[in-house]
Amino acid sequence: MTTTTDEQHQMITDILLRLLKNAETDQEDIRNATSKMNDIRSQIISETGMCVDKKIRLVFSEQMVAFDRVREQLSVASNETRKMTRGLFLKTVILSCLITALITLTLGFFFIPSLQTIESRRAELAFLNNQITKHNISLNSCDGRVCVKIDEKASKYEKGYRILSGH
Structure with missing residues (x-):
């Protein structure tokens, strides 16, 4: 029985050694997998950041183009408004002069004797x-x-x- 017990101890020891070796291998595999995951994570963050940066630049560029179009339209509208205001002012002055002349002639007709x-x-x-x-x-x-x-x-x-x- 002692042989069997020694054999059993030997077997258990062998099993434990194999388990220990497997655990070390597994631990090394886990370290390698973790390192690979960190590399992939860094690469994803870097590429995502570049994509987001490109998208932000693209959207900003589109917004600037739209802003420039609006600014041009406002400038055109402002110039048109100035022209219309000048024309309206001149028409108002001319109309005021005509009304004044008409009132003067009317008053003259009624108050100046023949x-x-x-x-x-x-x-x-x-x-x-x-x-x-x-x-x-x-x-x-x-x-x-x-x-x-x-x-x-x-x-x-x-x-x-x-x-x-x-x-």
């Missing part, structure tokens, strides 16, 4: 000047109004007429 009225008033003025000179009438200003001396002893006529003093 040539016939002017001639009639000149004739009336000449008649009154002739009467004042002919009858030696003395006109004066009383409280900002024209006044003459009246003969208080003379009789009164219809419609408020009275005889001037000295006649």
Whole structure:
């Protein structure tokens, strides 16, 4: 029995040694696999980073092109607005001048007397000047109004007429 026990111990020892060798091999395989995984991970991160960087640059470039197009359109719209504003300003000035001229002519038509009225008033003025000179009438200003001396002893006529003093 001792042989069998020694043989069994030997067998167990052999098994344990094989297990130990297998464990060392497995541990080395695990280290190699971990190292390979880390290499692959680094490569994926690097390539992903480059792809993301390229994509970001592409999107940024597209956005800059779109921004430039919008800026050009705004510039064109701004120039058109300036032209329209200038045209509108000139039209407003011209229209204002025409309206002013029309108002002036209308007011002149209603408030400036006609040539016939002017001639009639000149004739009336000449008649009154002739009467004042002919009858030696003395006109004066009383409280900002024209006044003459009246003969208080003379009789009164219809419609408020009275005889001037000295006649």
